[in-house]
Amino acid sequence: MPRTGYVYHPLFFWHDTGTAAGLAPANPPAGIQPLAHFESPDTKRRIHELVHVSGLLDNLAQIRPRPATDEEILRVHTLGHVEHIKSSSAHPRGGDAGDGYSPVGQGSYDIALLAAGGMIELVTAVARGEITNGYALIRPPGHHATADTGMGFCLFNNLAIAIRHAQAELGVERIAVVDWDVHHGNGTQAIFYNDPSVLTISLHQDNCFPPNSGLLAENGEGDGAGCAINVPLPPGTGSAGYQYAMDEVVIPALNRYSPDMILVASGYDANVLDPLGRQMLGASTYATLTATLMDAADRLCGGRLAMAHEGGYAASYVPFCGLAALETLSGIRTGILDPLADIVAGWLDQPLLDHQRKVIDAAAWLVANVPLPAAATTAA
Ligand SMILES: [Zn+2]
Numbered sequence: 001m002p003r004t005g006y007v008y009h010p011l012f013f014w015h016d017t018g019t020a021a022g023l024a025p026a027n028p029p030a031g032i033q034p035l036a037h038f039e040s041p042d043t044k045r046r047i048h049e050l051v052h053v054s055g056l057l058d059n060l061a062q063i064r065p066r067p068a069t070d071e072e073i074l075r076v077h078t079l080g081h082v083e084h085i086k087s088s089s090a091h092p093r094g095g096d097a098g099d100g101y102s103p104v105g106q107g108s109y110d111i112a113l114l115a116a117g118g119m120i121e122l123v124t125a126v127a128r129g130e131i132t133n134g135y136a137l138i139r140p141p142g143h144h145a146t147a148d149t150g151m152g153f154c155l156f157n158n159l160a161i162a163i164r165h166a167q168a169e170l171g172v173e174r175i176a177v178v179d180w181d182v183h184h185g186n187g188t189q190a191i192f193y194n195d196p197s198v199l200t201i202s203l204h205q206d207n208c209f210p211p212n213s214g215l216l217a218e219n220g221e222g223d224g225a226g227c228a229i230n231v232p233l234p235p236g237t238g239s240a241g242y243q244y245a246m247d248e249v250v251i252p253a254l255n256r257y258s259p260d261m262i263l264v265a266s267g268y269d270a271n272v273l274d275p276l277g278r279q280m281l282g283a284s285t286y287a288t289l290t291a292t293l294m295d296a297a298d299r300l301c302g303g304r305l306a307m308a309h310e311g312g313y314a315a316s317y318v319p320f321c322g323l324a325a326l327e328t329l330s331g332i333r334t335g336i337l338d339p340l341a342d343i344v345a346g347w348l349d350q351p352l353l354d355h356q357r358k359v360i361d362a363a364a365w366l367v368a369n370v371p372l373p374a375a376a377t378t379a380a
Pocket residue numbers: 181182183267269310311312
C-alpha cells in the first residue's frame with residue numbers, strides 16, 4: 001500500500017464559476033467584458049493531469065470521494081448557509097456563496113458536498129493508518145468559508161468539516177492546521193477561534209484577502225486563547241522568509257501544541273507568477289515546506305499529515321508546485337523538473353529582509369501563548 005493518499009474526481013472540475021472579469025461579475029452595460037473567472041478549473045485540472053502523466057498517480061493510494069452528509073456539513077455550517085448554497089445551486093444560472101465574488105454554478109452544491117466528503121475520506125484513511133499522509137485535490141476550495149457564509153471562492157469549509165468529523169468519529173482530539181495559501185485562512189480561524197482542540201496557523205500576505213484580516217493580534221479567544229496564530233508576511237517574501245517563519249513560528253508552535261494530526265490548507269497562490277498574490281515562492285519552496293511539516297509530523301504524530309487544496313491561479317506554474325508537494329509527501333521523484341526554476345531562481349532566493357524578519361519575530365512571541373496538551377480540553 002502506498003504511503004500517500006490522493007483524492008480526485010472529475011466533478012471537481014465541473015464546478016462552474018462562469019464568466020467574470022477575473023473577480024468582477026461580467027456586466028457589459030457597466031463596461032465589464034466577460035472573461036474567465038480566476039477560480040477556473042484549469043489550474044486544478046492541470047495539476048491532476050501532471051500527476052497522471054508523470055506516472056505519480058500509479059504510486060498513490062487513490063481514495064474515492066463521497067458526498068458529505070447533512071450531519072457532517074452541519075457540524076460546521078449553519079442550516080441557513082447550507083440552504084442558501086443548495087437553493088442557489090438549483091437555479092439554472094446559479095448564484096453567489098455570500099460575498100459577491102464566489103460563484104455557485106448549477107449543481108455546485110453537490111460538487112461542494114463531494115469536495116468536503118473527499119477531505120473527510122482522506123483524513124479518515126490517515127487517522128486509521130491506512131496511509132501516512134495524503135493530498136485532496138478538491139474544488140471548490142474552503143478556507144475562507146465561515147460557519148454562516150461562503151466567501152473568497154469558497155462554499156463549504158472542507159478542512160473544518162473534516163476536522164469535526166475526525167474529532168467526532170475517529171478519536172482524533174488535537175488537530176493543527178497550517179495554512180500556506182497566500183490569503184488569510186479566515187474561515188478556518190473563525191470556526192475554531194474559541195476552541196483549544198484546534199490550533200490554526202496562517203502564513204499569508206499582509207492585508208491581501210480578506211481586507212483587514214489575519215492580523216498578529218488575532219490570537220484566539222476564550223478557551224481558544226492562544227490557538228490562532230497569524231504571520232502576515234510583507235509582499236515580496238521569498239523562500240527564505242517562508243522558511244524562517246516555519247522555523248521560528250510554525251514548528252515551535254506545533255512542538256508546543258503536540259497535535260494528533262497536522263492538516264494543511266494548501267494554496268499555491270504565493271507562487272511567483274500568481275495573479276492574486278505578490279509573494280515569490282517556487283515549486284522547490286513547496287517541496288521544502290512540505291518536507292519541514294513532514295519532519296514535524298514524524299516527530300509529533302506518527303507522520304499523520306493531510307493536505308486540502310485551496311487557491312493557486314497561475315495555471316502554467318501551479319501544477320509544478322503541486323507535483324513538488326506530492327513528490328515530497330510520497331518520497332517518489334518523477335523526473336519532471338520545474339521548467340521555470342532557472343528563470344525564477346533569483347526571485348525565490350531573495351534573502352530574508354529586515355522588515356520580513358520583524359513581522360516573523362513578532363509572531364514568534366505568540367508561540368508561548370499556545371496551550372500545552374495538558375491544558376487543553378477536547379471539543380464536544
Ligand atoms: Zn488564496
